[in-house]
Amino acid sequence: MRLSDGVEWGLHCGVLLGFAGPDGALPTAKLAEYHGVPAAYLAKHLQAMSRAGLLESVQGPKGGYRLARPADQITVLDVVEAIDGEEPAFRCAEIRRRGPTARPAREYKSMCAIHVVMNQADAAWRDELRRSTLADLMVGAIEGAPPKGLEVGVRWMAEAVR
Amino acid sequence: MRLSDGVEWGLHCGVLLGFAGPDGALPTAKLAEYHGVPAAYLAKHLQAMSRAGLLESVQGPKGGYRLARPADQITVLDVVEAIDGEEPAFRCAEIRRRGPTARPAREYKSMCAIHVVMNQADAAWRDELRRSTLADLMVGAIEGAPPKGLEVGVRWMAEAVR
């Protein structure tokens, strides 16, 4: 079980767009340059976030992406589900209904016990991701970044933001 | 992000081996027949569980697999990690250290905030899976199964178990 790399990229882009402010747009090329990732592939994930309603796109020159809502109203789970999809990691194949003991589906009253446990774990995972927002990550990014890097970042942003 | 189908198979096999008792072994072919899955592929996952120390293998005629410990001492997490691997779903690529703001690694004092959140979610997921054991699943399997199916299953087991 492996989470797509695009999730990490999308989160970092969300944080950077949070710093760009509610009216500051950044195009795909700039976002890719800042994070050192291939722009063409990053575009795919930004589109997914746009479709999910997390980002707004602005066409034409001086265009780009901006956050569709304040950073404290976008959870980490929102980004993960936008890029990775909303379906749970575990999908019950109902193999208890196969083989020699198989019975008609209507005779199975309760959900498969394995399915229940997996759903609970999945819910716990999502709950944890829902507890953090992009605003929280922005705070963490500032605290964890080296002073020199922050300084360069601020200058870079002043030049890149629209 | 998708969990391998083999995890579901491994859990069902673990439950069935739990019903077989501490000395009752079942070969791959029987386990596959009971669950209606391809035996050759199921073998791959049973081997993984054996390597992880969850199952004991018995060679030769009348051989097969049995649980290496009592069912209440094998957690769902044990099975998941045996088959799916122990590494977390999210792996931080440290892309914050790339691009124009990059600094030497030693200047980054704290862990990437995104990495922290992902690790917490991963831990919550694993904690939840650790709370249930094969013994719990056995109870759930009996309660959730149709009476007719249970009856057939008991007869099948009496004939198949070694």
Next chain:
DNA sequence: GGAGTGATACTCGGATATCTGGTGTCCGAGTTTTCGCGG
């Protein structure tokens, strides 16, 4: 000087190749059973 207009340049969006990891399969090594034989 100001407004209108056309060309331009830049943006996103979806459709298209490539490649890694899960899916599925096979045959060889090893061990227990079992059958036959001799005492």
Next chain:
DNA sequence: CCGCGAAAACTCGGACACCAGATATCCGAGTATCACTCC
């Protein structure tokens, strides 16, 4: 009838193809900008 031994059959274990989904890329549709022209 009992013990011994060799062959056989059945088991697991790891090595080998195949395919779906993630990875990576490109070109076309659309729009705000900007320069130029005309009033």
